[in-house]
Amino acid sequence: MQPTVCLTFDFDAISVWLGTLGLATPTYVSRGEFAANVATPRILDLLEREGVTSTWYIPGLDVDTYPDVCKRIRDAGHEIGHHGYAHEGPTSLDETAERRVLERGLDALDRVLGVRPAGYRSPAFDLSANSTRLLAEYGFRYDSSMMARDFEMYRCRTGDVITTDGITFGPELDLVEVPVSWTLDDFPFLEFALMPPMVMPASTDVEGLTRRWLSDLDFMAEEVPHGVFTHTFHPQSIGRGSRIKVLERMIHRAKEHGARFSTVTDAVDAWQSRPAGSA
Template sequence: MTTTVCLTFDFDGVAIWLSTFKQVSPTPLSRGEYGANVGMPRLLDVLKRREVPATFFVPAHTATSYPDLVKQVVTDGHEVACHGFLHESPVNLELAEERELLAKSIKVLQDVTGVRPQGYRSPAWDLSPNTIPLLEEFELRYDSSMMSNDFELFYARTGDVLTEEGFKKGPESSVVEFPVAWELDDYPYFQFMVKPMNTGNRLPSDVYKYWAAEFDAARAQNGVFTLTCHPEIIGRGPRIKMLEELIEYMQSFDDVVFSTMINAVPLINK
């Protein structure tokens, strides 16, 4: 039995400031630039040095803004997957608009990298009622946006019905879900900004202890450990050092393998 580690990175670039945060003055945008100019090279260097593959969720806007970096991700043996067109939330999108943005995102990523993406992560870690059916329509094989498990893959459902009288589950789709958790995301621990207010200023050593404990729990049940980080956040010096130490710790076990998400999809059938 083995434990699978899926290291994932949301390379938002400057798209998140234009769409989600709606702050386009020079200083906010420079935080997105930091992720591309400093965070990504450091991150790719660590992954190459530790010889581990990873999955990068990339908005189409980031791929067209930083094509050489996104190409380098694929050249280095990592996976590039969809993360919206402009890091937009799908929750309030009409079906036609969500379909169009997904189609455009897939095309842009394929045009830039030469590889058609096979996975998706919502920029908001939230989905519309149409998202999973659209992923099926475009033959994407997995999603990584939901939280109803911790270390076990499952098939995303469609058509759930929630009323005051009760909760009725819909049928399973063909889309494999890699569950996520805010506890396994660098954003709440480290992101500090005034609008919107985020006050994360945790010590990397404290976060290391928490993530290592979560990994130990995943290993105890031979599960899939999914970590979510952002180059502009994890890329700062003490944090990237902590991430490499965590990778080194996980590599110390003979029953642990590192995988891109697309290569881990078959684990659901084992």
């Protein structure tokens, strides 16, 4: 069975620093500029050379700020998904505010790119109690923010009641979950951020990180061949200097396994069309 690999990129140029971390100094803004003006073109060139199609989750603020590079992503045939407006985490929003963010992101993607996204990825991989219900209401086909499985899709639920007195799971929605993992995300391992009194240290063992990622890919190809390997990259992290070679190595290893590179929506289509009772 041919394994499926979905390379995904969270294009959090300036919005991740501003919206999630509250950092708007010139230095942090410049890191967003690097993501948009240097790293993303570098990554797109690599994907074109390798013949790889991918999925990009783009906050509306970054679409509005960097329309030309976002249009290049679209025109190269890559999928574009929703990623908030200013990288706002839904868990800090009430339902009205969460709706507003969804709508602002949808407006930016439509107004600038003419795109109505099928998929959503939450900033910082977290959802509110309202998120999955709202995503289904707004017509999204899938979410890619949760972690109940590693390489296999499943249906999202709504209405879970989670307390120390007991847990009740709510009903499933017609919304597919494409699971992610912090261990397959480059940002926490590769980005340094100084946010007194907190420091986000970057790992210096990039080679060790690469070996772990390759081992995860090997495991899926060998043990879960019907699964989908979803890796999360950020242009400012993976597109800097020699780190672009890490992405290249991941692509080459996937090709050695005979993997099919897919957008997330195409992988969801394949999962939904599988014969009843199949894995």
